[in-house]
Amino acid sequence: MMTAAQFKMYRSIANRSLQRVLAYRISYIITFLANSINLLAIYFLWQGIYSGREVVGGYTWDQMKTYLLVTFLANSVLSWYSESAISGKILDGSVAVDLLKPVDFQTARFAETLGSSLLEGGMSTVLLILFATFLTGVTFPGSLSVYVLFAVSLLGAIVVKFGVVYLAALLCFWSTGSMGIVWTRIALTNLLSGALVPLAFFPDWLEKLALLLPFQAIIHTPSMIFLQQADTGESLRLIGIQLFWGAALWIAGKAMWNWAVRQVTIHGG
Amino acid sequence: MKMSQMLYLYKRLYVQQLKAILEYNKDFYILMCSAALTQILGFVFLWVIYDRIPDINGWKFWEVTFMYAMIFLTEGIGSLFFEGTWRLGRLVNMGELDRYLLRPVPVVLQVFCTGIGINGLGNLLIGGVIVWQSLVHSPVHWTLGKAAILILLFLTAVIIRVSINLAGNSAAFWIRNAGNAFPLMVHNLSDLAKYPITLFPQAIRIFISTVLPYAFISFYPATYIFGKSGWSGWWLLAPVAAIGSAAAAYGIFRYGLSKYESTGN
Numbered sequence: 371m372m373t374a375a376q377f378k379m380y381r382s383i384a385n386r387s388l389q390r391v392l393a394y395r396i397s398y399i400i401t402f403l404a405n406s407i408n409l410l411a412i413y414f415l416w417q418g419i420y421s422g423r424e425v426v427g428g429y430t431w432d433q434m435k436t437y438l439l440v441t442f443l444a445n446s447v448l449s450w451y452s453e454s455a456i457s458g459k460i461l462d463g464s465v466a467v468d469l470l471k472p473v474d475f476q477t478a479r480f481a482e483t484l485g486s487s488l489l490e491g492g493m494s495t496v497l498l499i500l501f502a503t504f505l506t507g508v509t510f511p512g513s514l515s516v517y518v519l520f521a522v523s524l525l526g527a528i529v530v531k532f533g534v535v536y537l538a539a540l541l542c543f544w545s546t547g548s549m550g551i552v553w554t555r556i557a558l559t560n561l562l563s564g565a566l567v568p569l570a571f572f573p574d575w576l577e578k579l580a581l582l583l584p585f586q587a588i589i590h591t592p593s594m595i596f597l598q599q600a601d602t603g604e605s606l607r608l609i610g611i612q613l614f615w616g617a618a619l620w621i622a623g624k625a626m627w628n629w630a631v632r633q634v635t636i637h638g639g
Numbered sequence: 640m641k642m643s644q645m646l647y648l649y650k651r652l653y654v655q656q657l658k659a660i661l662e663y664n665k666d667f668y669i670l671m672c673s674a675a676l677t678q679i680l681g682f683v684f685l686w687v688i689y690d691r692i693p694d695i696n697g698w699k700f701w702e703v704t705f706m707y708a709m710i711f712l713t714e715g716i717g718s719l720f721f722e723g724t725w726r727l728g729r730l731v732n733m734g735e736l737d738r739y740l741l742r743p744v745p746v747v748l749q750v751f752c753t754g755i756g757i758n759g760l761g762n763l764l765i766g767g768v769i770v771w772q773s774l775v776h777s778p779v780h781w782t783l784g785k786a787a788i789l790i791l792l793f794l795t796a797v798i799i800r801v802s803i804n805l806a807g808n809s810a811a812f813w814i815r816n817a818g819n820a821f822p823l824m825v826h827n828l829s830d831l832a833k834y835p836i837t838l839f840p841q842a843i844r845i846f847i848s849t850v851l852p853y854a855f856i857s858f859y860p861a862t863y864i865f866g867k868s869g870w871s872g873w874w875l876l877a878p879v880a881a882i883g884s885a886a887a888a889y890g891i892f893r894y895g896l897s898k899y900e901s902t903g904n
Contacts, residue, residue, distance in 0.1 A: 400820035418838040550669035
């Protein structure tokens, strides 16, 4: 178990990462705007899809608007930064210095991710609430318990997404660039988590497959809870599944790390 | 400098870059496959939606996939042959552009040949297949003239794409920050042209037809090929958009270059 001293150490790592986001706030804002362009395109695409149609794939237009906002929020809490930071360390060889530190690599990276996610998630939430007030028909849940469950599921989503990102980043021990791996990860996550289109739209076999994989815990779970498509009991079950995947990916990450460091080759210097 | 000389130099510079990337061939395959996969999954997205509904605003599945693939196809050509535009930020920030200024070769040509984005090959292949399939599955009445115009529209699309890349990345002359996300934002705006522009409010339609004429890459060629009523003749503006964006991009680049002061070391 983590001792108080260790906890303090990781907390300061998280804090440092939060400071870094603040230092590069212009970059963050431009990246956020760039991502909103995608949201804009998708929003109008869906509007066109719903014109003259009441319900598509079991979602009404109002529900779909809410779905898009939840997706955007869940996607923006774990930033591009945390992704490039881990693979960057591996590719430029600074991971060698980390190996010397009395800090667990995985936990330290998770602390960093959590630090920047808190700030980025907070800023995204504020901007999204502003955005939502201009949109008519976004359905907000009425009861407090839904918000609590939603917040917990967002945290669960961060843990699962970190697990996926971490495993993908460790693959950089075997490659010389990170872009290809990052793009593949993004494409797979976007499709199988429900970020592009709700899983209910998929053909039966694809939906069943997606529900068996960890990716669905990133978008599908929080959106089900926020849209109240899952009652309290079902929500708790979904969060349980998130926890299972979070733990499984964490253990897989640990195993892969132990194996990968033995293969490490670092360019001379 | 004569055009033939420029082409010769381009070829020589390009082959050198090709040798460099073939050194790291594992990365070569990963990048190519990841670009192809990204595009295939985007195609799956459209397919999943069209599985539920017959059309969006009167646009059929294969018409939208055509527009979608044109955006990727031109991006692929951009990365494969003109990837250097994306390295402009680094060239400026590291002061590497000094070297280019000393050579008796047009700077813009050297910038184009600063790298090869092999991911472009993946985009080019899959994009090509989707464009081809879109044309096969749509009731297009082919004539020689139509084929010639299609090739012309394709060329203008590539020119527009590369020009916008160059103009967007020229921001590096003004924003001297390693994490400059401005070119990425300009690039992301092409997302809007993946779908029929009739979906968007008037302001956005005008924006992606004039300021950043992405619509001439995908939408206007599509209206011509699929014979959309109400849009006939608009494709004639595509060469104008291509010449205009090329001139504007070159102007912005030259102006930025005149502001270039290198790094202090």
